[in-house]
Amino acid sequence: MKRMQAEVHVKEILQTGAELTDLALERLLPPGDATPSSIHRAMRHSTFAGGKRLRPILVMEAARMIHCHQNGGGELPEGVEELGAAIEMLHTYSLIHDDLPALDNDELRRGKPTCHVVFGEAIAILAGDALQTLAYQTLSRLRCPAMAAVEIVRLVADATGTVEGMIGGQVLDLEGEHSKPTAESVDAIHRAKTGALIRVSVVSGGVYAGGDREDVQRLTEFGRKAGLAFQIVDDILDVTQDSEQLGKTAGKDLASDKATWPAVFGIEESRVHAAKLVDEAFAALAPYGGAAEGLKAVARYLVERTH
Amino acid sequence: MKRMQAEVHVKEILQTGAELTDLALERLLPPGDATPSSIHRAMRHSTFAGGKRLRPILVMEAARMIHCHQNGGGELPEGVEELGAAIEMLHTYSLIHDDLPALDNDELRRGKPTCHVVFGEAIAILAGDALQTLAYQTLSRLRCPAMAAVEIVRLVADATGTVEGMIGGQVLDLEGEHSKPTAESVDAIHRAKTGALIRVSVVSGGVYAGGDREDVQRLTEFGRKAGLAFQIVDDILDVTQDSEQLGKTAGKDLASDKATWPAVFGIEESRVHAAKLVDEAFAALAPYGGAAEGLKAVARYLVERTH
Numbered sequence: 001m002k003r004m005q006a007e008v009h010v011k012e013i014l015q016t017g018a019e020l021t022d023l024a025l026e027r028l029l030p031p032g033d034a035t036p037s038s039i040h041r042a043m044r045h046s047t048f049a050g051g052k053r054l055r056p057i058l059v060m061e062a063a064r065m066i067h068c069h070q071n072g073g074g075e076l077p078e079g080v081e082e083l084g085a086a087i088e089m090l091h092t093y094s095l096i097h098d099d100l101p102a103l104d105n106d107e108l109r110r111g112k113p114t115c116h117v118v119f120g121e122a123i124a125i126l127a128g129d130a131l132q133t134l135a136y137q138t139l140s141r142l143r144c145p146a147m148a149a150v151e152i153v154r155l156v157a158d159a160t161g162t163v164e165g166m167i168g169g170q171v172l173d174l175e176g177e178h179s180k181p182t183a184e185s186v187d188a189i190h191r192a193k194t195g196a197l198i199r200v201s202v203v204s205g206g207v208y209a210g211g212d213r214e215d216v217q218r219l220t221e222f223g224r225k226a227g228l229a230f231q232i233v234d235d236i237l238d239v240t241q242d243s244e245q246l247g248k249t250a251g252k253d254l255a256s257d258k259a260t261w262p263a264v265f266g267i268e269e270s271r272v273h274a275a276k277l278v279d280e281a282f283a284a285l286a287p288y289g290g291a292a293e294g295l296k297a298v299a300r301y302l303v304e305r306t307h
Numbered sequence: 308m309k310r311m312q313a314e315v316h317v318k319e320i321l322q323t324g325a326e327l328t329d330l331a332l333e334r335l336l337p338p339g340d341a342t343p344s345s346i347h348r349a350m351r352h353s354t355f356a357g358g359k360r361l362r363p364i365l366v367m368e369a370a371r372m373i374h375c376h377q378n379g380g381g382e383l384p385e386g387v388e389e390l391g392a393a394i395e396m397l398h399t400y401s402l403i404h405d406d407l408p409a410l411d412n413d414e415l416r417r418g419k420p421t422c423h424v425v426f427g428e429a430i431a432i433l434a435g436d437a438l439q440t441l442a443y444q445t446l447s448r449l450r451c452p453a454m455a456a457v458e459i460v461r462l463v464a465d466a467t468g469t470v471e472g473m474i475g476g477q478v479l480d481l482e483g484e485h486s487k488p489t490a491e492s493v494d495a496i497h498r499a500k501t502g503a504l505i506r507v508s509v510v511s512g513g514v515y516a517g518g519d520r521e522d523v524q525r526l527t528e529f530g531r532k533a534g535l536a537f538q539i540v541d542d543i544l545d546v547t548q549d550s551e552q553l554g555k556t557a558g559k560d561l562a563s564d565k566a567t568w569p570a571v572f573g574i575e576e577s578r579v580h581a582a583k584l585v586d587e588a589f590a591a592l593a594p595y596g597g598a599a600e601g602l603k604a605v606a607r608y609l610v611e612r613t614h
Contacts, residue, residue: 036479129439133439150447157447
């Protein structure tokens, strides 16, 4: 019974969070007919391609937790969905560029043709660039004190940069395609390529809500472990699901000898490791007691999901 | 005699400004051997390819003018070269992506092989991305009050975005390649593609130095006109210089039917228009009296240069 309630609860969090994010993105992206229209249509094509908005939902639940811990009540800090939208823009920009012929050369993403397939390579490159820019246009207009906004820009930019950030992970991934993956290389790539943006989602959400240095440390610890668990589950799904369920070409990671957890450790050991990481991540949230329930429910969903 | 002194003066401003910018870029870019090294070498290849650092110099002279107007003395506000370096990173990222095979397909830039020629397309795309990111990592660490830093992020991100910003200009330029350029289309492309970054260089320099709303308005007016004059001169040089003097393929704009001033108005009328714009730009700086001399000298150089 308790389990069923938790499931209802997380479904509601996921649905409301995705809706709030979509509304914010709809407001923040220029209309598809605004000049120059080709790039605005391209930005919208990839932004509204059926993403689950997991990163914005992590932003919101982390912000809700800190807000609730400080003030009681369960509501979201006003305007936090715009921070979530900015992080989703950065995620989308990285997918558009990752899918380009010169990089992963993917023609499908979530079952839909990728940006360059529809709009051509030139516009896809610029649409990715523009989503990165729009993320900072958005961060510079957040409804939080200027000190917090500058800290958020710093955290987000660092997490998406070349030194242990998202772009660094993309480069390590590219470079590693032709050598045998090791436990160490898999870990370094995941930590940077996917982990850093997941981590900064929860940390920046906490800063937005007024979190102090201790909150930032706890959320960093939580985000680091939950982010790695998320990527391990992603890798497992790539092996165990077929392309239709996954909405992209399944088994591609294994075929291209990419560094993944199941390739190095096998599926069972990978599952055990992901579950262990989530337990460790939860321990970092102990000081928040019941206020952490929403964030924990989302993290549990991330590693128990089947698609 | 007065003329000669002015020339000595502007040469000194240009040289000192370029040196300060290079030192800041050297500090701010990760070393070429930092992991993952390929992207850091690519970022450095394009950043240190012999650029004249005109935008950072505009940042510094605008900041010096506002600082001097408020406090007297002629020195630069501390740390302003880091703002200049961030804007140079954004300029460099746009050049790397503009040169890609899917866009302008240029193999030479300032006489050197372009980023994708040396490092491949994948790394060139990511190096451009990373320079944009590093610009915001840099802006989030500026040595100015948080309120000013957030305003600078907003101004810079807006100026490089799709709506009347740099990326918007790139798209208009791409889309216009196959239709006959008109006075209106040339103006819109220039204002966005090059003008917006020149304009935000002087405006953000003023904000960094503590400029108020009136200063921002004057610098916006000055930057808009000086930026357009700069681009007109660039177009004229593309027609009148040969490739060796220019360090890139000369006459390419005309050959590809790109929207340029000389193509629409002829060289002589374009020169007259550029000179008129600079005079109008100077009028906006009248309230600063002698404090504006450095900024005016740089603007004069921009339209009188022969390469």
